[in-house]
Amino acid sequence: MRKLWMTLLVATSVIALAGCARLPVGAPAAMQSTGAETITVTGYGEANGDPDVLTVEVGVSVSSTDISQAVASSNTTIERITGALGELGIDENDVQTTGFNVWPEDIYSPATGSPTGEKNYRVDSTLRVKVRQVDQAGAVLEAVIKNGANNIYGMTFGVQDTASLASQARTAAIADARVRAAQLAKELGVTLGEVQKAAEVSGGPIYPAYAAMGLGGGGEVPVAPGQITVSISVEVTFGVTR
Known part of the structure; x- marks a missing residue:
């Protein structure tokens, strides 16, 4: 009986190995x-x-030795621009302030090239404008430039849906x-x-x-x-x- 069990065990092992050989690794x-x-x-x-919306960044950059005057000038120009956009039918919710920066700049002597000790103050203001009628793009750009914008940044057309x-x-x-x-x-x-x-x-x-x-x-x-x-x-x- 012991010999018979050993024979069956060997036979079973051979069958198992044969089954493994049918599925090569990889x-x-x-x-x-x-x-x-x-x-x-x-x-x-x-x-x-075809795009049906335009997004454009409009910038105003002014400078003055009087910081209050520089800020006031920038604000006045921005107000003119937003007013012109309103006249073109641009919704106020589609006009967003994205930047307002003020910093001093040294004034240099033309004769010596050295700082005079006086300061010039630069004010940069930026608006993001969304134009929902792309055929207005040219008119919008013309309006903002005429009303004092001196920087036009990225203009990107897109699709709303x-x-x-x-x-x-x-x-x-x-x-x-x-x-x-x-x-x-x-x-x-x-x-x-x-x-x-x-x-x-x-x-x-x-x-x-x-x-x-x-x-x-x-x-x-x-x-x-x-x-x-x-x-x-x-x-x-x-x-x-x-």
């Missing part, structure tokens, strides 16, 4: 012969649209994933099956259109709004059969 999970075979791909999609563009980009990404999967299946000699799982890897960045503007000459400032781009990536796993 076999790719996507194409295992003993389980569900799959192909996973990442699809990319983009959608473009990106959901429609995101939906278009997602559809394109899924279509791209199907094309990639079909090509892989063909090259691997397998038949592409149904979708097993899918996930949106990332809602890609929204690429804003930066305005190209010309400040030469008179009249309304010409502005080219360009287009907005939304990109999305999706990861899709398809079943395959040999």
Whole structure:
């Protein structure tokens, strides 16, 4: 009986080892012969649209040897600018103060190049303006410049509601994933099956259109709004059969 138990134990061990040998270490999970075979791909999609909002930074910079005069001059100019924006129909909630800085600057002698001991005071004020009718962009720029703005910073066009563009980009990404999967299946000699799982890897960045503007000459400032781009990536796993 002891001999019989030893014989059975040896036989069982051999069978177990044989079973392990059928699953080599490092076999790719996507194409295992003993389980569900799959192909996973990442699809990319983009959608473009016309911008419907403009954001622009408007700056006023003044200086004076009298700090009170410098601040008063800056405030008066800002008031003229906001008044002009109001006349164009820009809502006061779409005009925001984003900067107000005051600092002293040394005055240097033209003859010696040395500080005279006197100070000049610089005042910089900045407004962020949101223009919800992009065809007003040129008129807005003309108005703020005429009323004393001497710095125009970043001008960025955007889309207030990106959901429609995101939906278009997602559809394109899924279509791209199907094309990639079909090509892989063909090259691997397998038949592409149904979708097993899918996930949106990332809602890609929204690429804003930066305005190209010309400040030469008179009249309304010409502005080219360009287009907005939304990109999305999706990861899709398809079943395959040999």
